[in-house]
Amino acid sequence: MGQVLHGSATTTEAVRRAIQHSQASLRSLAKRYGINQKTVAKWKKRTSVADRPTGPREPASTVLSAEDEAVIVAFRRHTLLPLDDCLYALQATIPVLSRSSLHRCLQRHGISRLPEIEGDKEPKKRFKSYPIGFFHIDIAEVQTAEGKLYLFVAIDRTSKFAFVQLVETASRVTASSFLVALIAAVPYKIHTILTDNGIQFRFPPRYANGPTARYITHMFAMRCRENGIEHRFTKINHPGPTARSNG
Incomplete structure (x- = not known):
């Protein structure tokens, strides 16, 4: 088999081997x-x-920033949506994202294939059928070089x-x-929203029956009321539903 050397190589493997076994001086x-x-x-x-590998030690995108990739990874792991659904959902947030760059990003992070349900396991319980307009909203943490960010996800x-x-902070x-x-992005009427019980969506339980809840309306509840949206909550300590969007 012939030798494969990088383009700037000035020695062959035979010369390199001879150098390594020679007792002569560097000059000679x-x-x-x-x-x-x-x-x-x-x-x-x-x-x-042998030549050492050239180029970056860790493959990186020439299009996507580290923050973009962190968002993609968090969204994919949180929702388990197929490639094209991820692309459609993320393009508004990451305008430079293409189908090929998304696929390569998922490959780099080892999540290009969705997990398969093993045959011995019982199939996941399916959600009750609803007309379109029933959204789950959840929050995922995104770790970047600059620190922690938060990804609001609605499905x-x-x-x-x-x-x-x-966003930089997950607040009311x-x-x-x-x-x-x-509401502005969805091309149809949203009739119901399901969230967890975080303070971003409702007052803490200790204030539920106190003057805070009696005289002040939570900002999120106010937006729901203004737009005729029913706001529902998951059970306490129950995992968010967007992570099981394929269920």
Whole structure:
């Protein structure tokens, strides 16, 4: 089999092997083979005669930023949606995202294939059927080089229409703003929203029957009321439904 050397190689494997086994000085070896003394010293130190891999040690996208990739990974793991559904949901947040760049990103992170249900396991219980317009909203943490961010995720239980928004803080204000953006983005009427019991969506239980809840309306509840949306909550300590959107 012929040798495969990188384009700038000034030595062959035979020359490298001879250098490694020679007792001659760097100067004499450099003169003998017509190469730089630094090249001789380099091959003297190595135990192999093969070229080392060139290019970046870790593959990275030339289109997507590290933050973009963090959002994609968090969304995929949180929703388990197919490739094209992920693409449709994320393009508004990541305008440079294409189907090919999304696929390569999922491959780099080892999540290009959705987990298969094993034959011995019971199939997941299916949700009750609802007309389109029943959305689950959840929040996923996204770790980036700059720190922790939060990804609001909304998925229609029936149509699988998905909408996401990346924010710096997960608060009542950002949750309310996300709902307003969701209503504007969805091309049909939203009639029901299901969330967990986080403070982004309702007052803490200790305030449920106190003056806070009696005289002040939570911002998220106010947006729901203004748009004729029924707001439902998951059971306490029950996992968010968007993570099981394929169920």
